[in-house]
Every structure is written in C-alpha cells, then in structure tokens.
Amino acid sequence: MIEPQGPLPPEVYWRRRLLAIAVGVVAIAVVVGLIVWAGSGGSGDNKAANTAATSSATGTTPVAPAPAGDSSAAPKPGDGQQPESTPVAPPSSSDPAAGAQTPPTDGQGTVPCSDQAISVVLYTDKPTYTKGDQPVFTIVVTNAGLAACSRDVGKASQNVVVRSLDGTRTLWTAQDCAPDKTVNEQVLAPGQQVTDTLTWSGTTSNPGCNKPRVAIPVGAYQAIAKIGAKESAPITFNVVAPAQQ
DSSP, X not given: OXXXXXXXXXXXXXXXXXHHHHHHHHHHHHHHHHHHHHHHHHHHHXXXXXXXXXXXXXXXXXXXXXXXXXXXXXXXXXXSOXXXXXXXXXXXXXXXXXXXXXXXXXXXXXXXXXXXXEEEEEEESOSEEETTOOOEEEEEEEEOSSSXXXXXXXXXXXXXXXXXXXXXXXXXXXXXXXXXXXXXXXXXXXTOEEEEEEEXXXXXXXXXXXXXXXXXXXXXXXXXXXXXXXXXXXXXXXXXXXXXO
16 A cells, blocks of 8 residues: 555656645644634634723713702802811820820929939038037939929928938938928029038937937947938948047
8 A cells, every 4th residue: 555556657646645645734724723713713702892891890980960959969160169178086185295294393494303313412521420429411412314403402301311230220310300391492403413411419219209319329320311202322320439538
C-alpha cells in the first residue's frame, strides 16, 4: 500500500496523495477556524449583554415631580425659602478642652504654691546643746517651681516636730502649747526664699498642752519642719549634760 501501483508512473500517484493530504489539512483548518470564531463571537455577545446590564443598574432613576401644593417639595432658587441648617451637637462633656478649668488664684492673679512647688529645709543654730538650753530652729521655704506662686508661710502654717532619734516617739511640737495663728501670705518668685525662726524651750509637750512639761533628757534627737503638709528632711542634734564645776 505504500508503493504506488498502477499503469502510471509512481510520481503521479505521489502527487495525488500529497494533494489529498493538503486538501484534508485545509478542511480541518477551516473547521477549527469556524469553531474558534463561533466561540469568540458568543463571548463578545455575553460581554455586551453584561455591559448593558451594568449600565442599566447604575443609571439614574428618574424622580417623579412633587405634586403641586406639597409642602415637602424642595425650595427653588429665588423663592425666598432658606434650606434647613444641620443642627450642631454641643461639645461633649468628656472633651478635655471643654472640661479644663483655670486653677484658682489668690485674688491678685497669682496661683497658690502647691506642696510639689516648694521645698522646706530646717536648720538648728548649733549641733549640740546643754540640757536646759533653748534651741533656735530656722525654717527656709523656697519656691522650687518655674512660676511665681503664693503661699502662707506664717506661724499658722509652720510647725516643728522633735522626735527620738529613731523617729518612733514625739517629744515636742511647736503647735502643741503655743499655737500662733499668724498668717503671712507671700508671693514667691521662682527660686525666692522666705526664712523664719522658732525658739524651743527644750521641754516636752502634748496636744492640748494639758500635761506637765519636763526638760528632755540627755541624748540624740531628730527634728523636722512642716509648712502645711509639706515636710522637710529630718535633721539631728544632741543634748548633753551640763559641765561639772
């Protein structure tokens, strides 16, 4: 079947075979082309339909005109009617800016000194006393803040407390037996100091001053100063027995 058989030369039969094969290939190509064209044409129709559906879905729906005499109809320009304004909500009470308050002043525009804005330091006139001496305490109040402020630094707000060296027992406070209620309101510039002194009899006391007062015994003690609730750091001093004659 491979070798041509017949009265004609073999070349003739080979040409016929090649022609038949070519015709078959062309026919197959035409069929495939028709199939591809039909598929692409259907896809284009689907895309066109989808595009039309999208356009109709997003299109503006005509709005029916409001009937005559309807008070809800929108005002036209120049008809004298004003559009309603949108109400504005009042500031929330949780707003930090709305709830901020100005600190109170002393009536002269000066803010009172807080305990954090001042420092209190206590000094003694000497480190050691003889029993029976009357120590002199010096209280120094300083504005340690960055702005001027006012503070009562008078006797009414001052106090000095003498305790045992370990701080567990109070022997005397300045406000027990001679509470001075003098008020001395001072405006302190940053870094400004106010100094005052207080003399102690060297005897014990109690709140109300209703117990006998006795001289403190020989020993070591600590003392602190207070301006209101602000305390100084403790200092120490000694009391010794009188020298023998």
